[in-house]
Amino acid sequence: MAVTDKSVLYQHGTLSLLVPGLFEGTMTIGELLQHGNSGIGTVQDFNGEMVILDGHAYQVVETGEVHELTAEQSVPFxxxxxxxxxxxxxxxxxxxxxVEQKLLTDYPYKNVFYAVKIRGIFSHMLTRVVQKQEKPYPNLTESTKTQPKFKQENVEGTLIGYYAPELFQGVAVAGYHVHFLSNDHSIGGHVLDYTLAEGDVSIQPFASLQQHFPLEDPAFLKEDFNYAGMSTSINKAEK
Amino acid sequence: MAVTDKSVLYQHGTLSLLVPGLFEGTMTIGELLQHGNSGIGTVQDFNGEMVILDGHAYQVVETGEVHELTAEQSVPFxxxxxxxxxxxxxxxxxxxxxVEQKLLTDYPYKNVFYAVKIRGIFSHMLTRVVQKQEKPYPNLTESTKTQPKFKQENVEGTLIGYYAPELFQGVAVAGYHVHFLSNDHSIGGHVLDYTLAEGDVSIQPFASLQQHFPLEDPAFLKEDFNYAGMSTSINKAEK
Known part of the structure; x- marks a missing residue:
């Protein structure tokens, strides 16, 4: 199904499958982009932070470099x-x-998924990038013990990501989960902190979440997920 | 979007919205049936158990009677x-x-959503039916304090419902959630227990869950959900 339905948020994989270390790519970028032209994620082997803008998927790797992903590369989440x-x-x-409080105060969307996009100049931006893992993959807590951080002042770029209602913790990150990419590709990644100097803040609520599972991936199908303590692992790694 | 995609399970509303008593119908049967010809749910005012078979939506009410719902009637979940x-x-x-154990043992689908359908003769069938509520609606625990039960021996009919992975507790009922309707409409409802004498047991795994929210319903948007203790309320009412 490749329908351009702007009321649907599409997710491949769940955040929970990263917890035991299921970092194998299970959907190609080519297929993913049929479900959206904007978004975030991670890459095969947990190799960095992904930012999708205007139909182009960019990968910010642990050195801080930014590459455009090809249609054949793949993602676990x-x-x-x-x-x-x-x-x-x-x-x-x-x-x-x-920003986070303002969106919840100004709009009635706390119980649904919505996208946040900010195009502007950030007087302060702090990101981190996950490090590429090798098989057999360690779990999320091990994989995220050391994560390079990147900082810039007065940087122009796009922040993009999502708000998920609390009920969906583990499916996604409950609350906000946003990534950043500067216009000159000098900095990007998972956003830890920022100050917006000036810019356009957009909100896009969704009527639906289409949650897609890697139904053909034996490792995913076999996994005995341990949901007790999962929220703690997720918050430790993703916040 | 009305696409006949057999790999997608479509859900309107979440189980969680029933917990505080959001029993207002927020999608018509007409619209719902564009997303599937089979399924389960409840009806406006929490008025009974719904069973959808071959594109017809049936409502089993608290007296045990079965009515076919019209396209204009609506459902909260x-x-x-x-x-x-x-x-x-x-x-x-x-x-x-x-049956529940066999499906989990014979097929590799414990981490995804799947439909279960059994057409056959049941030597024993025990159902219950929720009672219609009036506004202002009480919460789920109050609403389900008394629930008529129905029992029959050697009844022919169709059992239909879903398995949801544990991660989705609150979005749906984690584990199995199935309804029943006899061929002669003499018994139906939420299934509490049964013994299958003989019949055809079908499984249909889904690549996606499309979770649709009542984005235009002010009561839903405003609700301050209390997720602590929600799983207890759900299991008390739904198991």
């Missing part, structure tokens, strides 16, 4: 949508906490 | 799919526990 903001407002001088 | 079993086997003399 990614979330995408067709960009179509419901509301965009021009904002100045907002911290990460300000 | 329902799960549907297009019937296309992957495997069907002829089975004899199986208890509910036997």
């Amino acid at each position: 990614a979330t995408v949508h067709f960009d179509d903001p419901k509301v965009t407002t021009h904002e100045t001088k907002l911290t990460k906490a300000d | 329902a799960t549907v799919h297009f019937d296309d079993p992957k495997v069907t086997t002829h089975e004899t003399k199986l208890t509910k526990a036997d």
